[in-house]
Amino acid sequence: MKRILGGVIAVLIFIVLALAFVHIPFGNIDLAEYHYYNPVDNEHTQDSVPQHYLDEGKKETGSTNIVTAVVVDYRGFDTLGEVTVLFLASTGVGSIMYIFEKEKRRKVRRANAVVETASKLLFGFIILFGAYIFVHGHLTPGGGFPGGAVIASSFLLLYLAYPRFHAEHKNLNIAESLAGLTFVGVGILGLFLAGYFLYNFLPFGLPTYLFSAGVIPVIYVAVGVKVGSELTGIVDAMMGVRE
Amino acid sequence: MIPYYYLASVALIVIGIYIVIAKKNLIKIIIGLDMMDTGVNLLLISIGYVKGGTAPIENGNYTLYVDPIPQALVLTAIVIGVSVMALALSIVIGLYKNTGSLELDEIRRERK
Amino acid sequence: MIAVHPVLLIAIPLFFAFLLPLIGLFSKKVLKYVVTGTIALNTIIALLVFREALNSPIFDILGGFKPPLGIVLMVGPLGGFIALIINMAGLIISIYGMEMKKEPLVKYYMLSLLLLMGANGMVLTGDLFNLFVFLEVTSIASYGLAAYNKDLKGFEGALKYVILGSIGSTFVLIGIALIYSQLRTLNMLDIATRLNEMDPYVKIVAFTSLFLGFGVEAEMFPLNTWVPETYDGAPHSVSAMFASMSAKAGIFALARVIFTIFAFTNYLWFVVIMGVLTVFFGEIIAYAQRDIKRMLAYSSIGQMGMILMGLGIGTTMAVEGAFFQMFSHAMAKALLFIAAGYMIYATQTEKMSEMKGIGRNPLIGIPLLIGILSILGMPPFIGFYGKFYILMGGFSEGYYAIIALFLAASLVEVAYYARFIKIAFEGGGKRYPSPKATVYIPLLLFAVIIVIFGVYPKPIFEILSHVTTFLTGGV
Numbered sequence: 165m166k167r168i169l170g171g172v173i174a175v176l177i178f179i180v181l182a183l184a185f186v187h188i189p190f191g192n193i194d195l196a197e198y199h200y201y202n203p204v205d206n207e208h209t210q211d212s213v214p215q216h217y218l219d220e221g222k223k224e225t226g227s228t229n230i231v232t233a234v235v236v237d238y239r240g241f242d243t244l245g246e247v248t249v250l251f252l253a254s255t256g257v258g259s260i261m262y263i264f265e266k267e268k269r270r271k272v273r274r275a276n277a278v279v280e281t282a283s284k285l286l287f288g289f290i291i292l293f294g295a296y297i298f299v300h301g302h303l304t305p306g307g308g309f310p311g312g313a314v315i316a317s318s319f320l321l322l323y324l325a326y327p328r329f330h331a332e333h334k335n336l337n338i339a340e341s342l343a344g345l346t347f348v349g350v351g352i353l354g355l356f357l358a359g360y361f362l363y364n365f366l367p368f369g370l371p372t373y374l375f376s377a378g379v380i381p382v383i384y385v386a387v388g389v390k391v392g393s394e395l396t397g398i399v400d401a402m403m404g405v406r407e
Numbered sequence: 408m409i410p411y412y413y414l415a416s417v418a419l420i421v422i423g424i425y426i427v428i429a430k431k432n433l434i435k436i437i438i439g440l441d442m443m444d445t446g447v448n449l450l451l452i453s454i455g456y457v458k459g460g461t462a463p464i465e466n467g468n469y470t471l472y473v474d475p476i477p478q479a480l481v482l483t484a485i486v487i488g489v490s491v492m493a494l495a496l497s498i499v500i501g502l503y504k505n506t507g508s509l510e511l512d513e514i515r516r517e518r519k
Numbered sequence: 520m521i522a523v524h525p526v527l528l529i530a531i532p533l534f535f536a537f538l539l540p541l542i543g544l545f546s547k548k549v550l551k552y553v554v555t556g557t558i559a560l561n562t563i564i565a566l567l568v569f570r571e572a573l574n575s576p577i578f579d580i581l582g583g584f585k586p587p588l589g590i591v592l593m594v595g596p597l598g599g600f601i602a603l604i605i606n607m608a609g610l611i612i613s614i615y616g617m618e619m620k621k622e623p624l625v626k627y628y629m630l631s632l633l634l635l636m637g638a639n640g641m642v643l644t645g646d647l648f649n650l651f652v653f654l655e656v657t658s659i660a661s662y663g664l665a666a667y668n669k670d671l672k673g674f675e676g677a678l679k680y681v682i683l684g685s686i687g688s689t690f691v692l693i694g695i696a697l698i699y700s701q702l703r704t705l706n707m708l709d710i711a712t713r714l715n716e717m718d719p720y721v722k723i724v725a726f727t728s729l730f731l732g733f734g735v736e737a738e739m740f741p742l743n744t745w746v747p748e749t750y751d752g753a754p755h756s757v758s759a760m761f762a763s764m765s766a767k768a769g770i771f772a773l774a775r776v777i778f779t780i781f782a783f784t785n786y787l788w789f790v791v792i793m794g795v796l797t798v799f800f801g802e803i804i805a806y807a808q809r810d811i812k813r814m815l816a817y818s819s820i821g822q823m824g825m826i827l828m829g830l831g832i833g834t835t836m837a838v839e840g841a842f843f844q845m846f847s848h849a850m851a852k853a854l855l856f857i858a859a860g861y862m863i864y865a866t867q868t869e870k871m872s873e874m875k876g877i878g879r880n881p882l883i884g885i886p887l888l889i890g891i892l893s894i895l896g897m898p899p900f901i902g903f904y905g906k907f908y909i910l911m912g913g914f915s916e917g918y919y920a921i922i923a924l925f926l927a928a929s930l931v932e933v934a935y936y937a938r939f940i941k942i943a944f945e946g947g948g949k950r951y952p953s954p955k956a957t958v959y960i961p962l963l964l965f966a967v968i969i970v971i972f973g974v975y976p977k978p979i980f981e982i983l984s985h986v987t988t989f990l991t992g993g994v
Contacts, residue, residue, distance in 0.1 A: 170428030178421040181693065184724040185413035188700045191458035195474055195703065200587050203645075203708035204578045213587055213704050214455075214474040221475075222465055224584070230463035230472070234479040241581045241590045245640065245652035246483045248533060249659055252633055253490030256663025257497045259626035305462065309486055337540040344537035352530055360583040361526040371465075398493050402500070420689060427682060440685045447692045454700040477699070480648055484692060487655045491688075494662050495681045501666065501674045518671060 226368030226377035227302040235307065236380045240351075240362040246309075247347060247387060251340065254394040254401075261401040275325045283325035290318035298388030302377040308384040312391020319396040323403055331400050336393045343390035350379050350386075412453040419446030431511045433499045440495065444488035451477045451484065523567040525579045525592045525643050528602060531561055532636040536629045543625040551617040554628045558610045558635060565606040565639075569599035573982070578645070586645065587706035593645035596985040597842060601771045602642045607968075608763035608849050609635045611961045615857050616756040618957045627667060634660040634760060638768035647698065647780070648705045650772060651691050654736060657765050658684045664757045665749045676752035680745040687735030687742060694728035697721055711780050711992055726783060729776045730790075736769030738823040740797040747804075750816035751869075755860025758812060762819050762856060763849040770823060770845060774830050774989075782992045790831030795924055797824030802928040806935045810869040811859045814935065815852065818894065821932060822848045828925065829909040837912025838990060839983040844905030846979065847893055847969070851902060854890040854965035858883060861958045865951040871939055877951060878943035882959040886966035887943065891936050893969045896929065900973035904980075 196215040201208050217230055217238065227233040235243055274280075297304075298311030322329045354363030369376035419442055426439030455477030463475040503509055506517045535557040543550060571577060572594045579592040594602070609631075619627055637660055640653030662684070666677035695705070701717045702710055714722065735742045750758045777783065777790060801821030808814040822844065829841025862877050863869055878884035893900035896907070906929070913922045954962075972979055 166431075167429045170425045173428060174421045174425040177424060178417055180724060181417045181420075182414055184697060184721050185410055185417065187718045187721050188410065188413065188454070188697075190410040190412055190453065191456050193457055195457060198703035200704050200706075201709045201712045202585055202587070203593075203706065203712075204580065204585055204591065214476055216588060217475050218463060218472050228465050230465070230475045231478045231482075234475050235482055237582060238584055238589050239476075239479055239582075239648075242479075242483050242649055242652050244533070245649065245656055246486045248536075248633060248636070248656050249487050249490045249652070251537070252630065252656065252659045252663060253493045255626050255629050255633075256494050256659065256666075259623055259630065259663055260494075260497045260501055260666050260669065262623050262626075262669070305464065307482075309482060334544065338544075341537050341540045345534065348530055348534045348537060352534070354582075355524060355526070355530075358583060361524065361530065361579070361581045363583045402493075402497065420693070423689075424686065427686065433678070436682060440682065443685065443689045447689050447696070450696050451692070451699075454696055474703070476703075476705075480695075480699075483648075483652060487652070487659075487688075490659055491655075491662075491681065491685055494659060495678070495685075498662070498666050498674050498678050498681060501669060502671070502678065505671045505674060514671075514675065518675070 222371055225364060225380065226371060227380050228371050229302055229304065232302045232307055232380060232384070233377075236302075236383050237364055240383070243383075243387070244347060244351065244362070247344065247390060250391060250394050251344060254340070254397045257398050257401045274327065279325050283321045287318050287322060290321070291315055294318070294388065294392065298384050299381065300374070301384040302380045303372060303374070308387025309391055311384075311388040313395060315388070315392030316395030316399065320399050323399060330403070331396050333397070333400070336397045336400070339389055339393040340397065343386040343393070346386040347383055347390070350383060354379075412456075413450065416446045416449035416453065419443070419449065433502065433509045433511065437492065437495050437499065441488070441492060444484070444491075448481050448484055448488070451481050521577055521579060522571060523564060525568045525577055525594045526581060527564050528561055528568065528606070528639045528643060529636055531564070532557060532632045532639070536632040536636070539625055539629050539632070547624060550624060550628050551619075554632060555610070555613045555617065557632060558606065558613050561635070561639075562603070562606040562610045565599070565603045568594060569596075569603045572596050572599035587704045587709040590649050591645045591706065592643045593708070594643055595989065596982055597989050598642050598771070600842070600982050601767060601845065602639055604846055604849050605638050605642065605764050605767060606635070608853050609760070611964050612756055612759045612763070612853055612857070614964075615759070615860070615957055615961045618955065619754065619756065621668070621754070627664070630660050630663045630667075631757075631760065634664065634764060638764045641768040641772050645707050646705050647695055647707055647710065651688065651695060654691065654733070654769075654772065655688060657768060658688070658736065661749075661761060661765055664760070665753045667754050667757060668752060670752070672748070673752035676745070676749035680749045683735050683742055683745045687732045689732075690728045691732030694725045694732060697725040697728065707775065707780050711782065714781065722781075723786075726776070726781050726786070729780075730773065733769055733773045733776060734793070736765060737773045737827070738766055738769070738797070738820050739773075739793055739827060740800045740820075740824070743797065743800070743820050746820055747813050747816040750819070751810065751812045755812075755856055755863070758816070759853040759856035759860075763853040766819070766823060767845050767849050770826055773827070774841075777830060778990055779992060784833065787831050787833045791828055791918065791921060792831075794824050794826075794828030794831050795921055797821070797827055798925065798928045800824070802931045806931050808935075809871060811862065811871050811874070811939070812856070812869060814871070814939070815855055815859060818932065818935075819848075819852055821928065822852070822894065825906065825909060825925070828921070829905075829912065832909070832912045832916055832918060833990070834912045834916055835987055835990060836915065837909050838986050839980070840905050840908025840910075840912055842983055842986065843901070843908060843979065846972075847901040847905050850965050850968050851890045851893040854886055854962055854969070855894070857958065857961055857965075858887045858890065861954050865954075871942055874942055875945050876943070876947060876949070878940075879946070880951065880953055882954055883962070884944065886959075886962040888940070889966045889969055891940060893973065895933055895936055900969050901976065902969075903973065904976055
């Protein structure tokens with residue numbers, strides 16, 4: 165019964181959406197054609213949003229990577245929300261797994277010597293790589309989120325290799341909070357200095373240099389630390405049981 | 408031209424919805440939710456494609472770039488999807504610890 | 520230059536939510552005061568923002584890039600009003616939340632602050648994708664809070680909510696993708712002005728997707744099956760938050776999708792039908808309930824359906840009624856959930872039949888009675904104006920059959936609430952422990968608001984006179 169219902173609903177949705185997407189060109193588009201309207205000044209322009217980002221992004225934000233410019237600067241508020249969502253997830257998982265922390269850890273076999281040694285060796289390098297990704301977020305593909313995920317994966321490796329390993333919750337919480345406060349603090353500082361929340365108030369510097377793009381690297385470092393500690397916290401909570 | 412990319416992503420979404428409605432195993436339902444997420448992300452990213460365009464990182468050799476906004480949106484959507492998955496899985500772990508089962512029918516019977 | 524930045528309504532709760540774990544390291548006792556203090560500060564800012572928005576709509580440009588290049592918060596009179604309601608309800612509920620004992624308390628307070636922040640963001644933002652992000656903030660905070668009791672009921676409710684919520688957010692994203700692919704912009708007003716560049720079929724599909732997506736949070740039929748179980752399984756303060764904060768943010772987002780973005784006048788019948796179905800689904804099943812929180816949850820669905828109906832009828836009068844109903848329902852339902860929390864605590868059961876004489880204590884009985892009468896739409900309380908205006912609006916548009924159904928549903932509502940009142944005020948019950956200050960202060964505050972604006976509704980109607988601009992696509 166449920167299968168028939170599910171099938172009918174699925175087919176219906178497929179048909180409706182497929183008919184809609186037939187109207188949408190794939191690839192054959194000129195981004196400059198979509199002229200936007202500015203509701204604050206009430207004017208119709210001859211500019212298009214994506215084309216503006218591509219043409220002026222480097223000048224307006226100092227970031228070579230336009231996607232980073234969009235993520236952290238033009239639509240930085242979305243990223244703040246996104247960071248909050250991840251923070252919520254780690255808080256929620258921690259809250260839900262709370263009761264299970266007291267339980268006895270089930271018996272686990274030790275990993276063999278190769279895995280233990282290799283993970284010990286790799287741990288530092290993976291963290292370094294993660295840090296590299298988020299520090300260079302404004303220059304190369306990547307940024308705070310992938311970098312943080314890489315850092316969390318190094319901890320995951322330790323969890324897999326050493327069944328008794330667990331990251332100190334208190335330290336994770338402190339890192340998470342400080343990184344979050346940095347992000348919001350940068351936003352509020354922008355509000356006080358320039359009148360715009362999340363305003364890019366630091367000098368842009370020379371494009372393609374490490375110290376460029378104003379607050380973008382600052383925010384991405386905070387995001388990287390935050391994502392790393394949060395994902396580690398989620399992994400830790402999911403592993404659950406602790407003596 | 409038929410937009411295959413769109414159809415494939417819509418198909419992923421729809422398969423996800425079917426799984427969520429029809430299946431009774433909680434892990435399968437969560438896999439269905441994840442498929443829906445993936446489908447939507449694929450959809451968003453294909454919308455930004457410009458024929459012949461390259462990744463929007465300025466390096467002087469290219470003049471044609473793809474739309475950077477959908478990439479930024481997908482980044483956000485992926486993180487949100489991961490968060491929802493983490494919470495959903497932890498809720499499932501909670502249910503399992505409470506009832507010892509992952510089947511919706513058995514969990515319902517447990518409550519009665 | 521803006522005197523008060525609306526973004527503070529989002530930044531302050533966020534800042535303190537990040538700060539709470541650090542405070543928690545030193546002292547766990549101060550946490551509840553910090554949270555209530557934060558929300559009180561937020562309420563004051565909401566009041567200032569609202570006062571300013573009454574004169575002219577506020578555009579708070581974020582990051583220094585003019586929209587649609589950057590994200591903008593746009594606060595009109597109605598948005599400011601809803602934000603004020605949400606913060607006020609949050610403040611009063613947080614007083615009740617001080618009583619929370621179950622660990623981990625730090626996480627409870629963090630989640631509830633972020634729920635408030637998400638609801639504020641949903642109401643204030645002027646960007647479609649940003650609205651999606653805040654929808655997710657609200658719903659993920661809700662998932663965590665719904666499972667907070669960590670019992671079977673809580674987990675089941677939360678799981679249902681997660682599944683339907685994810686389907687909803689998928690639909691929202693599909694809608695955004697459709698709109699973006701045709702217009703290459705995400706700003707709501709930009710979309711609204713350039714809507715005719717869209718293919719008509721794509722437009723309808725995008726509208727339907729967004730409508731269904733936000734309908735999950737706004738408790739619309741048929742996506743509201745999560746409501747009873749989630750409300751039932753969640754802690755009592757959390758049920759109050761869902762009813763008065765996230766549901767209101769959801770329905771306001773829906774209203775903005777209907778009027779600000781799409782301004783669809785010839786598809787409004789669709790909204791009316793969804794509203795009527797929601798009302799019927801809620802009220803009829805509520806009648807069959809034996810547990811108090813489930814009954815309140817279904818009744819909440821019914822009330823949300825009435826709001827949806829008012830929006831769908833689409834005349835100035837009906838929409839004014841819908842907004843009035845949002846206000847009255849936020850206050851009255853939060854009151855009833857808090858009262859239900861006390862009653863469950865005092866009687867150790869959720870069954871209504873075993874709550875004999877619980878209302879005989881005037882500290883509980885009087886607010887309870889006021890709340891119920893306001894939900895039923897009795898004249899001296901705020902609930903009356905909402906229902907009356909929706910009805911009159913429907914009458915002037917000639918929706919006679921719909922009005923008949925609406926009245927029938929209201930009768931059912933009267934029947935089940937009357938049944939409960941009879942039990943609650945019956946003599947011969949046991950002696951119950953009298954409520955603590957953290958219970959009766961919020962109850963009395965809500966009751967006072969309900970009575971004051973019920974007797975003197977003029978200020979609210981002055982605010983709601985801005986509905987005319989809202990209906991013609993203004994902020």
